[in-house]
Amino acid sequence: MKAVIFHQYGSPDVLQYTEVAKPSPTPEQLLIKVFASSINPIDWKIRRGMLRVVTGNKFPFFLGSDFSGEVLEVGKNLTNFNTGDQVYGFVKPNFGGAYSEYLVTTPQFISPKPNNLNYLQAAAVPLAASTALQALRDQANIKNGQKVLINGASGGVGTFAVQIAKAYQTEVTAVCSSKNIPLVQQLGADHVIDYTQEDFTKNGQQYDIIFDAVSNRSFSACKNSLTSQGIYITLLPSSQLIIDNVLAFFSSKQVKFLLAETKPQDLAELTRLIEQGQITPIIDRTYNLSEIIAAHTYSEEGHAVGKIVIEV
Missing domain, CATH: 3.90.180.10 (Medium-chain alcohol dehydrogenases, catalytic domain)
Incomplete structure (x- = not known):
């Protein structure tokens, strides 16, 4: 073969x-x-x-x-x-x-x-959508009405994360480049930040969940953009992650790292969302x-x- x-x-x-x-x-x-x-x-x-x-x-x-x-x-x-x-x-x-x-x-x-x-x-x-599902549902315990920011919203994991966050009836802010704004809006994003024009960590807005789907911003940079019980999720293990966990230890805010696992029940859940038209x-x-x-x-x-x- x-x-x-x-x-x-x-x-x-x-x-x-x-x-x-x-x-x-x-x-x-x-x-x-x-x-x-x-x-x-x-x-x-x-x-x-x-x-x-x-x-x-x-x-x-x-x-x-x-x-x-x-x-x-x-x-x-x-x-x-x-x-x-x-x-x-x-x-x-x-x-x-x-x-x-x-x-x-x-x-x-x-x-x-x-x-x-x-x-x-x-x-x-499979892998990208499972990553988004496990990050938001399992690591962040996503809930109806929360404010969620997806950094890297137009990428492989990000496009699924936007749709899954909307399936949980949250208010979604998507971070991407200007050319991808129409796409993430089509996927359901309530607000869009063009990272070439605005730094989401410095605009004064706060979120219950920040999912860094491209892992290019640290908890240190994002912590002021989290609510008091906010959760930051990254997909990249690094020395910075160790520092971030030390910082989070002295805070009510949390740092989470995810390496997606294969779970048939999660694939079945994704199939349900896809067949219902909530994920494409x-x-x-x-x-x-x-x-x-x-x-x-x-x-x-x-x-x-x-x-x-x-x-x-």
């Missing part, structure tokens, strides 16, 4: 679209024919070696987390899925394998695909799997609006 692998950390040029052995499922696994995947920033951070403490130096490395496809084989010990089922999900990025024609995984990483999405749209959802995936560009170098290069530029999808 065709897959994307790399034998050393580095630039997009280390990625190889090549022939590898087709995997075989164990009695506890399913074999998925992958129709689409998508790019998440963690993919190219792994490729660059930024997470080698977790990923180690064992090569070749198979990249890719998100997938949508069809069940081809069901392990003999499994009963919840059948051959031909249309599914989507995400595997742990540090194991990867979704940039390929076939993937073996376990039921905990998949869920039935939303009926109103095609495979390309479905592949844009936003796709910036679609590349073929053989164009993975160009796809990673574009993702690293940091200007993608919504998700970059890979057609397998």
Whole structure:
């Protein structure tokens, strides 16, 4: 089968679209024919070696987390899925394998695909939308009527975060560039701040939740923009996060860090919201799997609006 692998950390040029052995499922696994995947920033951070403490130096490395496809084989010990089922999900990025024609995984990483999405749209959802859901619902305990600010509202996680926050009936302020203002308004944002014209940490406004979906502002910078019980959430572990937690210790405000987990119940919840029309995936560009170098290069530029999808 065709897959994307790399034998050393580095630039997009280390990625190889090549022939590898087709995997075989164990009695506890399913074999998925992958129709689409998508790019998440963690993919190219792994490729660059930024997470080698977790990923180690064992090569070749198979990249890719998100997938949508069809069940081809069901392990003999499994009963919840059948051959031909249309599914989507995400595997742990540090194991990867979704940039390929076939993937073996376990039921905990998949869920039935939303009926109103095609495979390309479905592949844009799992990791980014799960991240937004778990950040707002689990870390921030989002509630009706709260004021929520999404920094990086036009990105992969941000576009889902805006829609999920609105599904919880909150007042949403989206931070993005001027060219993306119409999009985030269309997604439901009540207020929009153009970060090229205004610094949201210095305008005197306060929020119950600040979700830094691009992790480019610290708690230290945001703390005065939080209400007395406000919560700041970041997706990037860093030395600054340690300092922020020390600062938060002496405050009623909270700092939260999230690394999304695969939860079938969360994928089912996202499916419900999608099928009810409350969430729509936003796709910036679609590349073929053989164009993975160009796809990673574009993702690293940091200007993608919504998700970059890979057609397998």
